[in-house]
Amino acid sequence: MINKKMEQLGKVRSVIRELFEYGKKRKAEIGEDNVFDFSLGNPSVPAPDCVNETIRALTEEMSSLQLHGYSSAQGDAGVRKAIADYLNKEHGESFTADSIYMTVGAAASLTICLNALVCEGDEVVAFAPFFPEYRVFSESAGAKFVALAPTEDFQVDEAAFAKAINQNTKAVIVNSPNNPSGVVLTEESIKALCRVLKNKSEEYGHPIYLITDEPYRELVYDDVKVPFITKYYDNCLVCYSFSKSLSIPGERIGYIAVSPKMDCERDVYAAICGAGRALGYVCAPCMFQFVAARCLGQTADVSVYKHNRDLLYNALCDYGYKCIKPDGAFYLFLKTPEDDASAFCENAKKKELLVVPSDSFGCPGYVRISYCVSTKQIENALPAFKALAEEYGLK
Ligand code: PLP
Numbered sequence: 001m002i003n004k005k006m007e008q009l010g011k012v013r014s015v016i017r018e019l020f021e022y023g024k025k026r027k028a029e030i031g032e033d034n035v036f037d038f039s040l041g042n043p044s045v046p047a048p049d050c051v052n053e054t055i056r057a058l059t060e061e062m063s064s065l066q067l068h069g070y071s072s073a074q075g076d077a078g079v080r081k082a083i084a085d086y087l088n089k090e091h092g093e094s095f096t097a098d099s100i101y102m103t104v105g106a107a108a109s110l111t112i113c114l115n116a117l118v119c120e121g122d123e124v125v126a127f128a129p130f131f132p133e134y135r136v137f138s139e140s141a142g143a144k145f146v147a148l149a150p151t152e153d154f155q156v157d158e159a160a161f162a163k164a165i166n167q168n169t170k171a172v173i174v175n176s177p178n179n180p181s182g183v184v185l186t187e188e189s190i191k192a193l194c195r196v197l198k199n200k201s202e203e204y205g206h207p208i209y210l211i212t213d214e215p216y217r218e219l220v221y222d223d224v225k226v227p228f229i230t231k232y233y234d235n236c237l238v239c240y241s242f243s244k245s246l247s248i249p250g251e252r253i254g255y256i257a258v259s260p261k262m263d264c265e266r267d268v269y270a271a272i273c274g275a276g277r278a279l280g281y282v283c284a285p286c287m288f289q290f291v292a293a294r295c296l297g298q299t300a301d302v303s304v305y306k307h308n309r310d311l312l313y314n315a316l317c318d319y320g321y322k323c324i325k326p327d328g329a330f331y332l333f334l335k336t337p338e339d340d341a342s343a344f345c346e347n348a349k350k351k352e353l354l355v356v357p358s359d360s361f362g363c364p365g366y367v368r369i370s371y372c373v374s375t376k377q378i379e380n381a382l383p384a385f386k387a388l389a390e391e392y393g394l395k
Helices: 004-011 015-030 049-061 064-068 077-091 106-117 133-140 158-164 187-204 265-278 286-294 302-318 341-350 375-391
Strands: 100-103 123-127 144-148 169-175 209-213 236-241 254-258 331-335 366-370
Touching (some): 049 286, 077 100, 077 286, 100 106, 106 236, 106 254, 106 265, 123 133, 133 144, 158 187, 187 209, 254 265, 302 331, 302 375, 341 375
Parallel strands (some): 123 144, 169 209, 209 236
Antiparallel strands (some): 331 366
């Protein structure tokens, strides 16, 4: 007998992966340029030059044994110090090397935090729309996953949020800029969220942890600012990844930053080291720890995503679709003109448009369009979006 839950997870591909596989098959049938695949969040802009330059420099400066060997389980001390110093400079914080734990990307940052915190009977809350893996990660850490219904603008409704918190709530996950909506939480929303968490922690006599999932922190457009949450709440764990900011998702590198103001901060950090150990993360990839440390503050060319966003958003609004203008990440969340998002996706598929129905994001009635694709793909896909809008009589 094997673990049936794991067997099920392995057998049932996510809707996103399912679509991506369909897209590959369809491209083989009718040609690469005739399928408009907006399913995956795989960066389409190359890594900035500093990534390859640093790799070259490291291979000359360091011995192969140093560069490709194990680091300390929590990550190289110099790398962790560089990250702490960078965060302090950027956000006026007081992290030290011992606040930072290097991980294999945001997914691992999240699973490690959840396994470090969750005890039997605990609940983990997330705001819809949410990254579908939150449910998988929370449940496999042993928590009950609680999805909070979305508000109209995808910001925080303080009263509804307060109602979702109870004696068993251990942690709340927030993701801003958000996958799938592209929405950035306002400072007002963050203050409301933190007010509830402080009051409820006091009421129930134990900390409720705030886990912020931040792989898209630097992917913001115009003058939008992403508030740094440790300033507003002490019991906060920042889950960061270089996957999107440096366009290196395959290299698997990120970190957890534990707020230095957290209650029993040393114990929480120890639990993070323990969870990393129990999950079998020996250490994060050593060479990419060094690369990340030397490329702090650099990003891939975000202006390409902004151009794609503007092109797509303006055209879709013009065709009569309804969507919130995304301020960050590289996703656009479009309200489907019929209630059944999957039915809309099937119709879109007939025009070779591959978009993701929103049900698994906990927010029915939308589709996610990943615009981390070539601008040419968007230009070529626009007539199909227009024809689809006309079929639904949008204008
Ligand atoms: N969190 C969110 C919201 C994401 O969109 C993703 C990836 O798309 C992840 C976490 C996982 O990121 P990583 O590649 O760093 O593990």
